[in-house]
Amino acid sequence: MKSFKQIALSAFLTISAFGAVVYTSCNKDECKDVVCQNGGTCSEGKCTCPTGIGGDKCETIFRTTYANTYVGNGTDNATPSNTYTNWRMSFTTVGTDVTKMELILKDNTSAPVITVPVTLSNTTATGSVFTITSTVSGGFTYTGTGNISGTIASMTLTEKENATNTTTTYTFTNMAKQ
Secondary structure (H helix, E strand, O other), X not given: OHHHHHHHHHHHHHHHHHHHHHHHHHOOOOOOOOOOOOOOEEXXXXXEOOOOEEOOOOOEEHHHHHOOEEEEEEEEOOOOOOEEEEEEEEEEEOOOOOXXXXXXXXXXXXXXXXXXXXXXXXXXXXXXXXXXXXXXXXXXXXXXXXXXXXXXXXXXEEEEEOOOOOEEEEEEEEEEEO
């Protein structure tokens, strides 16, 4: 009788072990062979990327696609308004934060006019909104916003003269990547 209990117990344990192996082999780890880059995480076989990063494997840092020089025209709100022909906006990456860039506004001879830090938001593969961090230079404070993609950039820049509180707004639209 004792051996019947041992055989029954052995059979039960064997069947249980077999069942556990079969059950776990049917539940495949969909992320087993998926490598997500740049801080991405895998869920159900697909990468979820942090803000500012995209691609199937989080391989694209969007701001690097915006790091270019864009050329075009602008105007200001003076009376009468002035026109700025063939001016440039040059964007470069800064540090490791994927939302930070630097913008250098250059005149039609490529001479730098102002350099300002910008923060990207709503960043996707097709473009981003940016905000100019308030910057004081030469008695003026600069602020503004814009849009940028891998092919085109636009910006509204506000320049406030600190001594008089006089403001001038510059608008550059549809500046093309060079």
